Amino acid sequence: MNLQGIGMTSQRTRLRLINRLKESGIRTQDVLEAMANTPRHIFLDEALAHRAYEDTALPIGYNQTLSQPYIVAKMTELTLENDPQRILEIGTGSGYQTSILAQLAKEVYSVERIKPLQEKARQRFVAMGLRNIRLRHADGGMGWPEAAPFHAIIVTAAPEDVPRELLSQLADGGRLVIPVGGQSQQLMVMTRTGNEFSKRIVEAVRFVPLVEGTVL
Ligand code: SAH
Numbered sequence: 001m002n003l004q005g006i007g008m009t010s011q012r013t014r015l016r017l018i019n020r021l022k023e024s025g026i027r028t029q030d031v032l033e034a035m036a037n038t039p040r041h042i043f044l045d046e047a048l049a050h051r052a053y054e055d056t057a058l059p060i061g062y063n064q065t066l067s068q069p070y071i072v073a074k075m076t077e078l079t080l081e082n083d084p085q086r087i088l089e090i091g092t093g094s095g096y097q098t099s100i101l102a103q104l105a106k107e108v109y110s111v112e113r114i115k116p117l118q119e120k121a122r123q124r125f126v127a128m129g130l131r132n133i134r135l136r137h138a139d140g141g142m143g144w145p146e147a148a149p150f151h152a153i154i155v156t157a158a159p160e161d162v163p164r165e166l167l168s169q170l171a172d173g174g175r176l177v178i179p180v181g182g183q184s185q186q187l188m189v190m191t192r193t194g195n196e197f198s199k200r201i202v203e204a205v206r207f208v209p210l211v212e213g214t215v216l
Helices: 007-023 029-036 046-051 069-080 096-104 115-128 164-168
Strands: 058-061 064-066 086-090 107-112 133-137 150-155 170-181 185-193 196-205
Touching: 007 029, 007 069, 029 069, 029 096, 046 058, 058 115, 069 096, 069 150, 069 170, 069 185, 069 196, 086 096, 096 107, 096 115, 096 133, 107 115, 115 133, 164 170
Parallel strands: 086 107, 086 150, 107 133, 150 170
Antiparallel strands: 058 064, 170 185, 185 196
């Protein structure tokens, strides 16, 4: 793995990606800066690294994908809207979304069901010097009860319905950012006030499904 990576070419293409995100309506300066500072190519296998700064989802093995940068930026904005200190992420995957969140919040807890993906992500966090991320190999539909409540929960795989366990692990005022649905999915924000939950639909999205159980 090479943090310096692809050098000047990478620097230019990275800036082009940031401009594209701005044009797509991403306005939060902190989010744009974190994305500009994050080497997306280290989250991919070498054979795909040259496509790292395209605004597309890319395969990471095990039938999973690293999300499209626009969607990462959008979900990060939504997750950080109430300035959460403690965030839970379901679906670590490559760790790219995790690493962006970790640059912008105090503590990030992230759950992944596929062990080899989790291990690769862990190495990337070490390489980036990120020390505020805790990882767990488990079925994220159960959340992370011992570390709850969370000010924000972000889910990067789509369940058919919002998992109740995740709602119950939100702090008062906390928010759940989650794609929901099967063939057609909507990105939603559920906000907790006491024991009431309000729902906002953001836009249509396409995520891999949230799957039960774990893979070693
Ligand atoms: N945020 C990731 C996206 C990875 S794709 C990235 O940017 O790379 C979604 C991830 O969710 C996959 O790694 C998949 O294994 C994981 N996943 C799916 N169902 C899960 C579950 N029930 N618990 C934990 N992780 C799950």
